Amino acid sequence: MATITLRxxxxxxxxxxxxxxxxxxxxxxxxVVFVGPSGCGKSTTLRMIAGLEEVSGGExxxxxxxxxxxxxxxxxxxxxxxxxAIYPHLTxxxxxxxxxYTSTLSKEQKAAKVSEAGAMLxxxxxxxxxxxxxxxxxxxxxxxxxxxxxxxxxxxxxxxLSNLDAQLRAQMRxxxxxxxxxxGTTIAYVTHDQVEAMTMADRIxxxxxxxxxxxxxxxxxxxxxxxxxxxxxxxxxxMNVLPVVEEGGxxxxxxxxxxxxxxxxxxxxxxxxxxxxxxxxAGRVTAVEPLGPETLVHFEVAGKPVIATAxxxxxxxxGAEVVAHAQPGRVHLFDVATQKSLPRR
Amino acid sequence: MNPTASPTTSRSLAMKRxxxxxxxxxxxLFIGGLLMVTPLLFMFSxxxxxxxxxxxxxxxxxxxxxxxxxxxxxxxxxxxxxxxxSFIAITVTLSNVFFDSLxxxxxxxxxxxxxxxIFIAILSTLMIPTEMLVIPWYLxxxxxxxxxxxxxxxxxxxxxxFGTFLMKQFFETIPDDxxxxxxxxGLNEFTIWWRVAMPLVTPALSALAIFTFLGNWTAFFWPLIxxxxxxxxxxxxxLSSFAVEQAIQWExxxxxxxxxxxxxxxxxxxxxxxxxxxxxxxxxKG
Ligand SMILES: Nc1ncnc2c1ncn2[C@@H]1O[C@H](COP(=O)(O)OP(=O)(O)O)[C@@H](O)[C@H]1O
Ligand SMILES: [Mg+2]
Numbered sequence: 001m002a003t004i005t006l007r008x009x010x011x012x013x014x015x016x017x018x019x020x021x022x023x024x025x026x027x028x029x030x031x032v033v034f035v036g037p038s039g040c041g042k043s044t045t046l047r048m049i050a051g052l053e054e055v056s057g058g059e060x061x062x063x064x065x066x067x068x069x070x071x072x073x074x075x076x077x078x079x080x081x082x083x084x085a086i087y088p089h090l091t092x093x094x095x096x097x098x099x100x101y102t103s104t105l106s107k108e109q110k111a112a113k114v115s116e117a118g119a120m121l122x123x124x125x126x127x128x129x130x131x132x133x134x135x136x137x138x139x140x141x142x143x144x145x146x147x148x149x150x151x152x153x154x155x156x157x158x159x160x161l162s163n164l165d166a167q168l169r170a171q172m173r174x175x176x177x178x179x180x181x182x183x184g185t186t187i188a189y190v191t192h193d194q195v196e197a198m199t200m201a202d203r204i205x206x207x208x209x210x211x212x213x214x215x216x217x218x219x220x221x222x223x224x225x226x227x228x229x230x231x232x233x234x235x236x237x238x239m240n241v242l243p244v245v246e247e248g249g250x251x252x253x254x255x256x257x258x259x260x261x262x263x264x265x266x267x268x269x270x271x272x273x274x275x276x277x278x279x280x281x282a283g284r285v286t287a288v289e290p291l292g293p294e295t296l297v298h299f300e301v302a303g304k305p306v307i308a309t310a311x312x313x314x315x316x317x318x319g320a321e322v323v324a325h326a327q328p329g330r331v332h333l334f335d336v337a338t339q340k341s342l343p344r345r
Numbered sequence: 346m347n348p349t350a351s352p353t354t355s356r357s358l359a360m361k362r363x364x365x366x367x368x369x370x371x372x373x374l375f376i377g378g379l380l381m382v383t384p385l386l387f388m389f390s391x392x393x394x395x396x397x398x399x400x401x402x403x404x405x406x407x408x409x410x411x412x413x414x415x416x417x418x419x420x421x422x423x424x425x426x427x428x429x430x431s432f433i434a435i436t437v438t439l440s441n442v443f444f445d446s447l448x449x450x451x452x453x454x455x456x457x458x459x460x461x462x463i464f465i466a467i468l469s470t471l472m473i474p475t476e477m478l479v480i481p482w483y484l485x486x487x488x489x490x491x492x493x494x495x496x497x498x499x500x501x502x503x504x505x506x507f508g509t510f511l512m513k514q515f516f517e518t519i520p521d522d523x524x525x526x527x528x529x530x531g532l533n534e535f536t537i538w539w540r541v542a543m544p545l546v547t548p549a550l551s552a553l554a555i556f557t558f559l560g561n562w563t564a565f566f567w568p569l570i571x572x573x574x575x576x577x578x579x580x581x582x583x584l585s586s587f588a589v590e591q592a593i594q595w596e597x598x599x600x601x602x603x604x605x606x607x608x609x610x611x612x613x614x615x616x617x618x619x620x621x622x623x624x625x626x627x628x629x630k631g
Pocket of ligand 2: 042043044159
């Protein structure tokens, strides 16, 4: 078990910086998820923590030891890769045992550890099979088993669920989270999928272009995003953001506006305005997506697409004129120039 | 996503209509096969004939005899040459499997200054024909005292540019994750190569091994030049010396050739699957 600390961490390839001096403290036992669009430097950061990539500047600490110059093996971390990195020429048992390659345990102790990990991950009946006989989810569990037997100070996951189908992904999310609860080991987890970030993380670290934009608990980021990017990146469907002007406590869309208003589709309700909506948007419906409990209504406001929510059985027809309202306190405001968050209205 | 679906359909299609084009192709292939096999059959056939029957061109000898085999095998020289050839072919094959893949792996999986230059240098040697190299090899061997020795026969082939190139191409197909996972597990670089990377390229390794073995088993030109004493002859050199020793004894030459062919045939029969795959791989990748 260990903390992970990043101090002004920089990574450059030649003259291009891809990580621009990031700072982060991961507490012991914390489940931190790095999330951001593809190419923002999540993997690079994780790989520097693992020791697979050289650090160009700054420091990485695992526990209170600076590990910049240490080999991966001496950092006592385990990593699970997107394509599992389990070896086709070895059985499941041998693959898991690979995690103990340099361990000084006796043969019996090693075997016991492998069996224990196998049992914990529900792999017992598969231990003597080859990876080619396994499903994607099972392969990923083997990879996790291989990481587990090491009793590492921290687990690093790089997009471990990206190759799985949606259903399996949902299941593995829960399994990994449960595993974290049981083992209590520090986890740094990289994904581009904000749903994974929201559902699994103790803390989300939102990255973009080699910078950390925001780090905080999932709901904290959801409720108080620091800027337009984070606001739109976290939460599905994405937050509606459009320029507005404000007159007497009521906002109305305008281009150019004095401020950017951000309303989550969930907070933008189609139908009668209740008492004193702080923002109303009107437009012609272009699409409806019934989700069951509610229906997403797509319409256009001055040529900009907007998504609102309607109760499941009162969805408007395509082509109909609708008005959607946001209640006071549900509208996020952002500065037009800097895109940074302003106090909410 | 039913993997068995397409072969089944294509087979039943082929059975339904046998097109005239197919008949032509099969005929050509059959004739081609016959042309290839005939000399082989005559070789075996002649090896069972007596000297008097050699020019009797019947495929089945009138009075088959094992005398030739007894004579060849009881001549100690043949066994010696056979062992020489085996030793040389096996050593060179092992050396190629080891060094070609070690260099190929390094070029494929490590980023270092001059990597590209080294690769080009290795590749460019493929463009120099052996005939041009023989004289420098010979002079070098003479200066270093390698003439007429096993090492002298073997050294030009201990590593090959083609093998290195082939292995590099294959190692490039291994995802880096496989190697990095091992690195995190604490394996050193040599062990990663040996325990993780090598098992992942066994098809390429077997192709390389088979081609290297066969190439060295049948090698003629260089061993002929570098050897002078009979004890060091390889089988092909020995057999050709057989041929010119006295009046040409075809039945003896054919017996020796038949014996020399046996390992090759055995390799082909036992490893057919790998050879076909190897040819395909080498064709696709190389
Ligand atoms: N070996 C490399 N050489 C040059 N640039 C690289 C290399 N590896 C990654 N990059 C660049 O670094 C940036 C971050 O990459 P990465 O960390 O893989 O992003 P992510 O995992 O967030 O998708 C990308 O712009 C990528 O092009
Ligand atoms: Mg990545």
